[in-house]
Structures are given as structure tokens and as C-alpha cells.
Amino acid sequence: MTAEPLILIVDDDEGLRRSLQFLFASAGLESQSWDSAEAFLADLPAHGPTRPGALVLDCRMPGMGGLALLRLLGERGYPLPVVIITGHGDVRMAVEALKTGAYDFIEKPFREQHLLDTVEAAAGVSRDWLDRDARRRGVAERLARLNRREREVLERVLEGKANKVIAHELDLSIKTIEVYRAALMDKMQAGSVAELALLVALHREDAARG
Template sequence: MTEVPATVIVIDDDPAIREALGSLLRSVGFDVKLLASVNDFLKSGRPDGPTCLVLDVRLPGQSGLEFQRELSRENIRLPIVFITGHGDIPMSVQAMKGGAIEFLTKPFRDQDLLDAVHVGLARDRVWLENEKALATLYASYESLTPREREVMVLVVAGRLNKQIAADLGVSEITVKVHRSQVMQKMRAKSLPELARMADKLRQASEKPQDS
């Protein structure tokens, strides 16, 4: 299966800076999208593969920092490297507290930007891989029947087959059949692995869902 290429999205309202950054990033092999505003990004959407934003702090309309806060409120994870010609310490602190990869003041070294982008893309790859693994886990869980889900909950809680049978009012043989089906459908090789899967599902259900 072909890996989806990484993309760097540059959002800066200065055409000369956009083009210069685009040339730099393309020179090291990145796919690059150049945009003039946050609104342009919202219209085009993010690519499917690993993505990193190179975002100017001061933009027409919604500023870079305002956009970062909006992403945080919506629980959308997207690595951001801030660039600015008018940075100050409170602004940089706010950006970094908001989860920015880096806060670079123009003029900055090309290598500093490239290093920050590499970090951002690596972070996004991990996020995307985790999301894919969780989606696969959800699909496996959704394939369970209601009774199999009941058995799974009791199994990972440490209940024995005999106890589960009494809890559910079924025979111990029936519990063993359901338990075997749970292990097979969840692709769990052991009880500890099934317990870890259940814990991941529980943790994910307690988090706000990404928009």
C-alpha cells in the first residue's frame, strides 16, 4: 500500500514570503500548499496524510493564534510552526502553551524551520497512526453481538467463566463460546491484550470527539 505523502501548508499573507518558503520546503522534497489566510485553509481542508502548518501569527481576518485556539476548542490536532515578524515573549509563550512546535521570528534560519517542520510531521504521523489503530479497534468491537460485549466486560473485569455464567443466567459452555468469539473478533492473543483494548476503548469514549 502506497504511503500518503506528507504535506506542509504555508499560511502567510505576504506573497513573497509564501513563495520563498514554498521553494525552500519543496527543495527538500515536501509537498507544499501555499495559502494567504486561515479562511483559504478552511475552504481547502487538510490533506489525508501527515500535515504540518507553517502559520503566520498576523493574518487578515482570523489571526494565527486565534486559529490555534479554535483548533484546540474543537479538539482538532494539527502541528503548527508559527512564524512572525512582530513576535514578543507573551505571544510566543501563548503559542507554545497552545501546543505549537516552534515559534520563529523573521528572519529565521532555514534549517530552524526545516527542523521544526520535521518534528511536526513526525508528531502528526504518530497521531494519524493512533487514530487508524483506534478506528480498527472500534470496528472490531462493533462486530461483537450485545451478548459478546457483556461477556467481554466481565472477562476483562476478571470474572471467571462460572461467575459470568451465573451473572448472565447462561451455561458455562455458552460463556466459553462467547469468550472465544470475543477473542477472535477482537484479534486478541491473550487476556491482558484484550484488557488493554478495552481500556483504550474506554479512554477514547471519555474524550471529546474530533470534529
């Protein structure tokens, strides 16, 4: 993933939004802002973010508050690290935010460098999520290109079975198995059985994580 991070800001305080955008720009970070959770949700792409980044979210706002938005994003499985900021924080609120899935909780007034460090670290986590998702989708697309026979051969290759054993189990000639095996290796873009096994294992592991 080579795209530059995009920092999203949701806060009803116009002055703070401008201040945060100036701060992020000074660090070379592009940002966008909204004055309410409702406005943010109206612009939120349903397919998820295409760039790494983080959401800087005010906890207390008119209408939907920050914790409610955080909870909603979690329910949707929207992969975006959330940094909660608030001028009315307390221990209970911080614990609730972190339990709900916030990446971090920062009280106002905050040190600018601390916020920058936190947002950049969150963007790094987001980059890892997007890279993992891209890898998972890529392997899934390759697996989807395999036909039924190639899938049958794939499973037996992963079990370490020799071509003659696979041929006997599928009632096919060894030559035919060699053709299927070469085809599936090509479609999976794997240079060896070890690489093939790693691709499939990572795909299954990522799929199990959701």
C-alpha cells in the first residue's frame, strides 16, 4: 500500500477543526473534516477506506456523540482506527471508548506532538489492515479462478501427496494431474509448493479473522 494517509476529523467546533487540519498539514498529512457524526456518515464510503488513515473524533457533539459513532463503525466492521479527543473526559469515558474499540483517548488540551504521534501510529495500523485486506482479496481472486479439478488437486498437493497418489485418488492419469498442477500453480502465481501452502494458509487465517 503506497497511498499517503488521509486523516478524518469529526468535531462540531469549527475552530478546532481548522486548527487540526493546519496541524496535520504542517506534518505533511492530508485531512478532511465534518461538523457532525451524521454528516460524516453521509459521506462514508460503504466499501471501506481505500487509503490508510485515522479518524479523529470528538466525544461530545450535538446529535450523535463520538462514542455512538465509534460503536456504529465497529458494528459495521469499518476498518478505521479511531482517536477520541474530548475536553470532558474521565476515567469511565476513557475505559468505555477503549472497550468500544478506540485506538486511543486524548484529553484536551493536548500536546500537538502527542496527537501527531498518535495519529501517525494509528495510520500505520490502518496501512497494515489495508495491506492485509488487499492480500486476502488477491489470493481469494486467484482461488476463485481454479476449476473443480484444480481445487481437488490443490487440496491433495497441500496434503503433501505425490502426483501418482493424486492420480489414483481422482482416477486420472499422472500426465493429467501434472497438467492440472501446473495450471493451478500458474493461476495462484506460486513458484513452489511451499509458497502455494503459505498463500492458502494466510488466506484461511485472514478469512477466519473476518
